[in-house]
Amino acid sequence: MILSGKTKLAGVMGWPVAHSRSPRLQGYWIEHHGLDAAYVPLPVHPDNFKSALHALRDLGFRGVNITVPHKEAALAACDDVDAQARRIAAVNTITFQDGRILGGNSDAFGFLENLRQEAPQWKPGAGPALVLGAGGAARAVVAALLDSGVPQVRIANRTLERAQQLANDFGPSCAAVPWGDRTGGLADTMLLVNATSLGMTGQAALEINIDALPPAALVTDIVYTPLETPLLAVARACGNTVVDGLGMLLHQARPGFEAWFGVAPAVTPALRQFVLAE
Numbered sequence: 001m002i003l004s005g006k007t008k009l010a011g012v013m014g015w016p017v018a019h020s021r022s023p024r025l026q027g028y029w030i031e032h033h034g035l036d037a038a039y040v041p042l043p044v045h046p047d048n049f050k051s052a053l054h055a056l057r058d059l060g061f062r063g064v065n066i067t068v069p070h071k072e073a074a075l076a077a078c079d080d081v082d083a084q085a086r087r088i089a090a091v092n093t094i095t096f097q098d099g100r101i102l103g104g105n106s107d108a109f110g111f112l113e114n115l116r117q118e119a120p121q122w123k124p125g126a127g128p129a130l131v132l133g134a135g136g137a138a139r140a141v142v143a144a145l146l147d148s149g150v151p152q153v154r155i156a157n158r159t160l161e162r163a164q165q166l167a168n169d170f171g172p173s174c175a176a177v178p179w180g181d182r183t184g185g186l187a188d189t190m191l192l193v194n195a196t197s198l199g200m201t202g203q204a205a206l207e208i209n210i211d212a213l214p215p216a217a218l219v220t221d222i223v224y225t226p227l228e229t230p231l232l233a234v235a236r237a238c239g240n241t242v243v244d245g246l247g248m249l250l251h252q253a254r255p256g257f258e259a260w261f262g263v264a265p266a267v268t269p270a271l272r273q274f275v276l277a278e
């Protein structure tokens with residue numbers, strides 16, 4: 001990598017950030033398109049988030065991605081936040097423009113683009129969706145599903161109050177379901193999404209019996225370590241179409257890259273392999 005005096009700079013702010021796959025992913029696109037650009041990991045302690053963000057603006061960075069635990073702090077630190085980020089109550093993509101800090105959220109976009117690419121036959125209007133989880137990731141998933149025209153979104157969460165809050169925030173097409181009743185409405189569910197951390201390497205298993213799920217339903221997981229989660233393995237064995245969570249990560253990166261570097265990147269099998277080979 002040879003940098004010039006005009007190199008366009010971007011990065012990812014997180015704490016910790018060493019596990020982030022974004023530098024490898026964005027770096028692949030920079031190289032693929034032969035750009036004079038760099039994308040770097042930026043470990044920033046929460047106490048220093050705002051001052052670090054201002055410093056990046058003053059240093060002439062094009063923008064940054066924001067990851068755990070800064071996504072909510074970023075919402076408050078931006079000069080302007082777009083409607084989707086406000087709705088999801090988190091910012092994951094920042095662009096510096098004429099000295100202003102502009103916040104957006106591409107997680108809902110990434111979730112939907114992944115489904116569109118990997119399961120083009122999926123019809124959002126076909127029936128209700130069941131979302132497991134009510135954290136930040138679930139919020140983006142619910143936004144995406146409503147935007148795409150899913151008629152009803154059921155949200156099951158261990159802490160029922162969080163599911164109720166999420167359902168209230170997103171309106172009458174959403175309903176909260178107690179965690180213990182998560183399999184109750186499966187018979188007409190056409191999309192099942194795990195948006196909890198359950199099933200991730202090192203975390204507890206996701207316990208759900210999907211026998212009642214129609215074979216035509218789509219099953220997806222936001223967890224991508226392992227790529228084939230136990231939920232996806234069981235669903236595949238039942239004959240359901242399954243989509244893994246890596247694509248959401250890859251697609252959510254597209255809007256930032258395009259805004260900062262002026263090129264629309266593509267999510268390809270070669271990119272997937274490159275990111276997985278880390």
Ligand code: ATR
Pocket residue numbers: 132133134135136137138157158159160162195196197198204
């Ligand atoms: P994120 O922003 O990545 O979604 P989060 O806000 O910590 O992270 O949310 C994690 C989700 O996984 C939550 O829905 C959480 O349920 P609670 O709201 O009850 O905490 C869910 N989760 C984590 N561990 C769980 C477990 N052992 N059983 C059931 N749900 C769990």
